[in-house]
Amino acid sequence: xxxxxRTNTSLSAGLSxxxxxxxRERFATIKDDVASACRRAGRDxxxxxxxxxxxxxxxxxxxxxxQAGFIAFAENRPQELVRxxxxxxxxxxxxxxxxxxxxxxxxxxxxxxxxAALIHSISSLHLAQAVSKRSVxxxxxxxxxxxxxxxxxxxxxxxxxxxxxxxxxxxxALDGIDIQGLMTMAPAHDAARARxxxxxxxxxxxxxxxxxxxxxxxxxxxMSDDYEIAIEEGSTLVRLGRIIFDQNYTDIH
Ligand SMILES: *Cc1c(COP(=O)(O)O)cnc(C)c1O
Numbered sequence: 001x002x003x004x005x006r007t008n009t010s011l012s013a014g015l016s017x018x019x020x021x022x023x024r025e026r027f028a029t030i031k032d033d034v035a036s037a038c039r040r041a042g043r044d045x046x047x048x049x050x051x052x053x054x055x056x057x058x059x060x061x062x063x064x065x066x067q068a069g070f071i072a073f074a075e076n077r078p079q080e081l082v083r084x085x086x087x088x089x090x091x092x093x094x095x096x097x098x099x100x101x102x103x104x105x106x107x108x109x110x111x112x113x114x115x116a117a118l119i120h121s122i123s124s125l126h127l128a129q130a131v132s133k134r135s136v137x138x139x140x141x142x143x144x145x146x147x148x149x150x151x152x153x154x155x156x157x158x159x160x161x162x163x164x165x166x167x168x169x170x171x172x173a174l175d176g177i178d179i180q181g182l183m184t185m186a187p188a189h190d191a192a193r194a195r196x197x198x199x200x201x202x203x204x205x206x207x208x209x210x211x212x213x214x215x216x217x218x219x220x221x222x223m224s225d226d227y228e229i230a231i232e233e234g235s236t237l238v239r240l241g242r243i244i245f246d247q248n249y250t251d252i253h
Pocket of ligand 1: 053055076102223224240241242
């Protein structure tokens, strides 16, 4: 009965040298590029967390990326986040940080509470209330970001700026959630609009900070194609998928 010989027990030992080498090269290159973007903006690299979006790859790649230096990961589906965390747990591997970045349905909240380090995708007052309620029931505090649709594209989820202002007092009053900042997605393939979106997010945060007295330090924005622009505009957390995990990724911007 050896046909399923790829058991979980030798996950680390089974990592290919080529995969590790790829991840080390990616880590070094991205680190340099983050440092350059920070320098251009007069910022310190320590202000920016690079999060590896592992939604399209399996746990071996997460492990390889982790060994190469990436310290934070993100998934866009609750089931997959929990599956990867469980696999790593079973291996006895000290689990790196995993964040939830995708659409979260209320019936999946319980699955990610206490497992996701940060939920980036609080996209409506209804969802915020649902997370709050479940967190209070379980006596936990969920660290969250408010997702804002800065660009106004129909296809994007999140609060519009107007909705956010209208809901602000209710959001801030919710128990069981700790709002750490804002998250947004920029329009694809348009560097100028991406930049406007990122600076719009930062300006909105500054206004919200003033009005609420909350720090709202985290600005989660920037992906493979636009993360250097995002850092120039104040991002503190970039979410990178393809540029880390896709061996055929080419920089098109
Ligand atoms: C997939 C995904 C990313 C990563 O996108 P890349 O272009 O692959 O870097 C970032 N944020 C969210 C919300 C995603 O779903």
